[in-house]
Amino acid sequence: MGVPLPPYIKREPVDSDKVYYQTVYAKNEGALASPTAGLHFSQKLLEDLGAQGINLAYVTCMLPGNISAVRCENILEHKMEPEHFLVPDEAVAKN
Numbered sequence: 001m002g003v004p005l006p007p008y009i010k011r012e013p014v015d016s017d018k019v020y021y022q023t024v025y026a027k028n029e030g031a032l033a034s035p036t037a038g039l040h041f042s043q044k045l046l047e048d049l050g051a052q053g054i055n056l057a058y059v060t061c062m063l064p065g066n067i068s069a070v071r072c073e074n075i076l077e078h079k080m081e082p083e084h085f086l087v088p089d090e091a092v093a094k095n
Helices: 043-051 089-093
Strands: 060-062 084-086
Touching: none
Parallel strands: none
Antiparallel strands: 060 084
């Protein structure tokens, strides 16, 4: 499986996408949506946060492939697909 690209990228994934459209902490395959909210984190930034005493906990969110904007007047008419999460015991223990 290649790197999941945002829907506005209209091409097949290429090797350089692993740098530009994947987070440095990604490790589990299966998500069909790119985790764009975490793209700004670098390995150095995560290390700097740890050096400042900030505990990091890693979870996996498996998003469905058909995420779409709300385009209806009544929010109850908007279809949502389930999301699956993996929260390891060590992440829970850091609470």
